Amino acid sequence: MxxxxxxxxxxxxxxxxxxxxxxxxxxxxxxxxxxxxxxxxxxxxxxxxxxxxxxxxxxxxxxxxxxxxxxxxxxxxxxxxxxxxxxxxxxxxxxxxxxxxxxxxxxxxxxYPPRHQTVFAGLNSLDLVNTTRNSALVHLTEAGIDNATAQFLLKSLRRAEVGFGWKMNLEGLIASYDKLIAxxxxxxxxxxxxxxxxxxxxxxxxxxxxxxxxxxxxxxxxxxxxxxxxxxxxxxxxxxxxxxxxxxxxxxx
The missing domain is CATH 3.40.50.1820 (Alpha/Beta hydrolase fold, catalytic domain)
Known part of the structure; x- marks a missing residue:
């Protein structure tokens, strides 16, 4: 780590x-x-x-x-x-x-029961190639994520060679989510x-x-x-x- x-x-x-x-x-x-x-x-x-x-x-x-x-x-x-x-x-x-x-x-x-479906859906549906930080915030809030949580999530957004990417491994988190709430x-x-x-x-x-x-x-x-x-x-x-x-x-x- x-x-x-x-x-x-x-x-x-x-x-x-x-x-x-x-x-x-x-x-x-x-x-x-x-x-x-x-x-x-x-x-x-x-x-x-x-x-x-x-x-x-x-x-x-x-x-x-x-x-x-x-x-x-x-x-x-x-x-x-x-x-x-x-x-x-x-x-x-x-x-x-x-x-x-x-x-x-x-x-x-x-x-715990699943609590993060809205967050995962919002993150997955964000167009990382054609976004800005402001438009990413709008996207996440329009996806049903409250503003404070959206701002928190965007701390993991980083610039890539083209557009942006996530510092976190979103795919791995989704694959492991059932074990994390268990x-x-x-x-x-x-x-x-x-x-x-x-x-x-x-x-x-x-x-x-x-x-x-x-x-x-x-x-x-x-x-x-x-x-x-x-x-x-x-x-x-x-x-x-x-x-x-x-x-x-x-x-x-």
């Missing part, structure tokens, strides 16, 4: 969500790097990382461990948003001896510290997920950020960053 390292101290790996890249949690990185070594990653099929035709959580967890090995790190804290949170949780469950703690932002260790990690519970932060206006983590969370993460703590939705780290960055920094800091004492 492509990565960027900053700061010194105990290692913390930041993992973005679907369609994102390592800049998504940059604000959190600035907070954590005051006391920790922070590694921001591009998940495979995103940013500057390798393109995979198939990706699932065991493979992604293995990629996280390979990154730790590359950096000669015996262990690290993991912080992930959405899909990145599922990657963090899967890694903690499958390689507990390598993970000091896990933070999952607005996601549960659970299977959850079939069957492992012993992760008995170290875990933290789930949910957005009060989001439906990604609800009462129906409580039993499944406790079954796999019995020492979990939970907080709700009111007035924030699924993009809680961008909507309420000061509160989100403080909660994560306090939690990670406590695990190092």
């Amino acid at each position: 492509h990565f960027v390292v900053s700061g010194e101290g105990q290692a913390v790996v930041l993992i973005h969500g679907l369609f994102g890249d390592l800049d998504n949690l940059k604000s959190l990185s600035h907070e954590l790097e005051k006391t920790h070594q922070v590694i921001r990653v591009d998940v495979p099929n995103h940013g500057l990382s390798e393109h995979w035709q198939q990706m699932d959580y065991p493979l992604l967890a293995e990629a996280v461990i390979q990154l730790l090995d590359t950096l000669d790190l015996s262990s690290a804290h993991l912080v992930g948003h959405s899909m990145g949170g599922k990657i963090a949780m899967a890694t903690a469950l499958l390689y507990p001896e390598r993970i000091d703690s896990v933070v999952a932002a607005d996601i549960a260790p659970a299977a 959850w079939d990690i069957d492992a012993a519970p992760y008995t170290k510290a875990a933290f789930i932060i949910r957005g009060g206006d989001s439906d990604y983590v609800g009462a129906e997920h409580k039993q499944g969370i406790l079954a796999q993460f019995p020492k979990v703590q939970a907080k709700t950020i009111n007035g924030a939705g699924h993009w809680l780290h961008a909507q309420k960055p000061e509160i989100f960053n403080r909660l994560v920094a306090e939690f990670v800091g406590e695990q190092g004492r």
